[in-house]
Amino acid sequence: MSIAAPIVPNHASTGRDCKVGAAMLGVDEARRRILNAFAPLPATATPIQDALALTIAEDVVTGIALPPFTNSAMDGYAVRTFDTLTASAARPAWLKVSGQATAGHEPEGSLEPGCAVRIMTGAPVPAGADAVIRFEEIDEASEHGWIGVPRSVRPGENIRPAGEVARQGEIVLAAGSRIRPAEIGLLAAVGRTHVAVHRRPRVAVLVTGDEVVDAGTALQPGQIWNSNGPMIAAQVRHCGGDPIMLGVARDTAGSVRARLAESADADLMITTGGVSVGDFDVVKDVLQAEGRIDLWQIRLKPGKPLAFGWVGNTPLVGLPGNPVAAYVAFVQFARPAILTMLGCRDVSMPTVQARLLDRIENRGDCEQYARVQVEMTSAGYVARLAGGQGSGMLTSLAKS
Structure with a gap:
């Protein structure tokens, strides 16, 4: 059985150390700082x-x-339970069928002693009746217009009371x-x-990088298809937001600024790429020139580099460029921001405790989110790695 959120937290690493510097933020602290900038959007x-x-x-x-009126929960006969007190299979209580009650129509008068009313599911129960016995239990074969009730019927049986x-x-x-x-x-x-x-938050999604081209375009040497844009937009939609696709910004100041200008009406802007140490500086330079952007290092693997701030009046979350790192960082930081704007009171991820069947060593101080497959066994939940744990391994993410 796969879990809905295909990442499971543990304090481990799959090989490389998570080197922690004094300026690094914990996941909870980074999330707290981000969520301080968000509030529920106006009601509509x-x-x-x-x-x-x-x-x-x-x-x-x-x-x-x-329901607004007392009605029958079964097809059967409405009866007065007093009339069935001594009924048994050997000596049924014989009741005269005095009418019929169907859904959507008022009953035809009240139920008299010694009588029964044929009634359909959802039909109002006639005054005087206090139970319904199912058709399957009734002897209708002996004499036309009469039924034999083979047992004592309990008050309220097969009745849905008003309210x-x-x-x-x-x-x-x-x-x-x-x-x-x-x-x-x-x-x-x-x-x-x-x-x-x-209302649904409008979330602008911008992918950056000269190497990124849209699917359907013939790849040239050094190019890759844009997977982050569709994936992040799907995550936005899955959370309840409306994604605004801004496409791909090239590694030029003019291209980045032109795309940013299209996000003026957004409630949140999400970018991927351009926030890691060593990334082409033009993306970071434009973000910082156009707004108030902090570049953070988070104790999170994958997803260590993160940007947060404002472009004009629009908050911005800058995710890493590697697709799995972008996915994990979205779940940890962008998802709760979107849910907060939606007015959700609980923005945490659902979790289960599972026993990990594969070895993952912890040689650092980062929270690692391994992509796993979870299965329920007689001994409880167990988890297995879904494949390679590299930050570009979309196949493992898809299998989790």
Whole structure:
């Protein structure tokens, strides 16, 4: 079984040391600094069918009881349980069928003693009835218009009382709840066509590098196809954001500035490449000239180099250029920023504890995020490395 977030933290390295300098930041501290710059985006009324993966901005209070009337949970016969107190298979209680109740229609009067009403699932229970016995248990063969009840029926059996799901005036969804298909169903059930949610963050995605070209372009010597752009955009969309693809900026000041100018309306800008020590200086120089950018070294492997700051009024997270490092750094830093803008109260990653079956040595002080495959066994979860752990090994990432 693969885990949803295909990276598992441990304090280990797969070979090379994670050399730690005095200026390096821990993962938690770097995340804290980044999240201090973000807050939930303004609320907007959105059609419920468009609200999937968004976060509710205001408590949802139901104006009706749910269900609004007592109804049958089964196809069968509505009965008065008093009439079945002495019933048994040998001596069934014989009740006269006095009517029928179907979903979407008012019952035809109340149920009289000694009678039963044929009733369908979801139909209102007639006054006087306090239980429903299923068709499968009834003897209908003896005499037309009568049924034989072969046992004593319990009060409330196969009945859904009004207000069983929610009482009128009850909060059915609290602010901060993430909207899944189940929440959309509940919103519709209480009569909502729109819901107040924090809008989707607009996230600009910029890839940098002379060597990067879009898929579908013939590769020239020294070139690679752009994998980071589509991957990061998919991560943004998976988190609930709307990605804005800015394409690839060449290693020239003019190209980088032109792409940055296209992000003016974004709530967050994410770049990949150009933030490592030794990277071509033009990218870092332009970022620092156009805004307030800090270049950090994080105790994280892969994903050690990171940039954070502002370009104009837009916050920027600069990820490493190697694809696996970019993926891991996105999960640790960009994902919680997007979820914070969405109004999520819990931005942590779901985790399970597993026993690692492969050897990973720890010769440094970095948090390492190994790409693994997780399986449930009789002894609990176990994890195996999904393949090579290099920062460019997209195959291992895809297998995890």
